[in-house]
Amino acid sequence: METTITAPAATPTRQRLAGRVALVFGAGSDGDGWGNGKAAAAAYARAGARVVAVDRVLAAAQVTSDTIRSEGHEATAVAADVTRWADVQRAVQAALDAYGRIDILHNNVGITSQGGPVETSEETWDRVMEVNVKSMFLTSKAVLPLMQAQQSGAIINIGALGGVRWTGYAYCAYAASKGAVNSFTQSIALQYAAEGIRANCILPGVMDTPHIYRQISGFYASHEEMVAARHKLSPTGRMGDGWDVANAAVFLASDEARYINGVELLVDGGMHARCH
Numbered sequence: 058m059e060t061t062i063t064a065p066a067a068t069p070t071r072q073r074l075a076g077r078v079a080l081v082f083g084a085g086s087d088g089d090g091w092g093n094g095k096a097a098a099a100a101y102a103r104a105g106a107r108v109v110a111v112d113r114v115l116a117a118a119q120v121t122s123d124t125i126r127s128e129g130h131e132a133t134a135v136a137a138d139v140t141r142w143a144d145v146q147r148a149v150q151a152a153l154d155a156y157g158r159i160d161i162l163h164n165n166v167g168i169t170s171q172g173g174p175v176e177t178s179e180e181t182w183d184r185v186m187e188v189n190v191k192s193m194f195l196t197s198k199a200v201l202p203l204m205q206a207q208q209s210g211a212i213i214n215i216g217a218l219g220g221v222r223w224t225g226y227a228y229c230a231y232a233a234s235k236g237a238v239n240s241f242t243q244s245i246a247l248q249y250a251a252e253g254i255r256a257n258c259i260l261p262g263v264m265d266t267p268h269i270y271r272q273i274s275g276f277y278a279s280h281e282e283m284v285a286a287r288h289k290l291s292p293t294g295r296m297g298d299g300w301d302v303a304n305a306a307v308f309l310a311s312d313e314a315r316y317i318n319g320v321e322l323l324v325d326g327g328m329h330a331r332c333h
C-alpha cells in the first residue's frame with residue numbers, strides 16, 4: 058500500500074512570493090507521491106518563488122525540480138547531505154550561482170526512530186539528533202549571513218506535534234529532537250528579529266506522506282492497519298498531507314506573516330488539543 062495523495066490543481070493565485078528565492082532542504086520525497094518537503098517546494102514555486110530543491114538523493118531532488126518546471130516555474134536540483142557542513146555550503150553556493158540570493162530557508166529533513174531510552178541505541182540517538190537538529194544549525198549558519206546582508210529573510214523549520222505532545226508513539230529521540238527544533242528556532246527568531254529575519258516552526262500532526270510508509274510502518278502489522286490507526290488519531294478522522302504543511306509554509310514565508318516570528322504553528326487538525 059502506498060500513499061494516494063495527489064497534488065491539488067495549480068489554480069492561479071496571487072504571486073505572494075514573486076521575486077523570492079527558496080532554498081528547500083529535503084525537497085525530495087521518500088517514495089512516490091507528495092512528502093512535506095516536495096509539496097512545500099512546489100507550493101513556493103506556485104506562489105512565484107524560484108526554488109532550489111536540495112536532497113541527499115539527487116534523483117529525488119530532480120523529480121521535484123522537474124515537477125516544478127513542468128508547471129512553468131523555475132527550479133534547480135542539488136544533491137547535498139544536510140549533516141555535512143561542506144555539502145550545506147555547496148548547496149547554498151549553488152543557490153547563489155543560480156539565482157543570486159536566498160529569501161526563504163526551508164528545513165524539512167527529519168528522520169524517525171522507534172523506541173524509548175531502553176530500546177534506542179546510542180548510535181540511533183546521535184543520528185537522529187544529527188539529522189533532525191544539527192542539520193538546521195548548519196543550514197542556518199550558512200544562510201543567516203546572507204539574510205543579514207539583505208536585512209530580510211524567512212526561515213521555516215519543520216518540527217512535529219510529537220515534539221510537544223505524546224502522540225501515541227514511543228520515539229524518545231525523535232520527540233527530543235523536535236523539541237530542540239522549537240527552541241533552536243525561537244532562539245534565531247529573537248536574535249535576528251531586528252534585522253528583518255523571521256524564523257518559525259511548523260508542527261505537523263499525523264500526515265499521509267510517503268515517509269510514513271517507510272518509517273512509521275514498523276509500529277504496525279500492515280500499511281492498512283497503520284493508515285486506519287493514523288486516521289483515527291486525528292480529531293478530523295483523516296490524516297493531513299504534505300499540502301497542508303506546504304500552504305502553511307507559503308503563508309509563513311510571505312509578507313502577510315511579516316509580524317509572525319518565533320511561533321510553533323500546529324498543522325494537526327486540532328490533535329494537540331485532544332486529551333484522550
Ligand SMILES: NC(=O)c1ccc[n+]([C@@H]2O[C@H](COP(=O)([O-])OP(=O)(O)OC[C@H]3O[C@@H](n4cnc5c(N)ncnc54)[C@H](O)[C@@H]3O)[C@@H](O)[C@H]2O)c1
Binds near residue numbers: 082088165263266
Ligand atoms: N509525515 C508525518 O506524519 C510527519 C509528522 C510530523 C512531522 N513530520 C516531519 O516532516 C518532515 C519530513 O516529511 P516528508 O514527508 O517530506 O519526509 P520525506 O522523508 O518524504 O522527505 C524528506 C526528504 O529528505 C531527504 N533526506 C533525508 N535525510 C537527508 C539528509 N541527511 N540530507 C538531505 N536530505 C535528506 C530524503 O531523501 C527525502 O527525500 C520531517 O521533518 C518529519 O519529521 C512528518
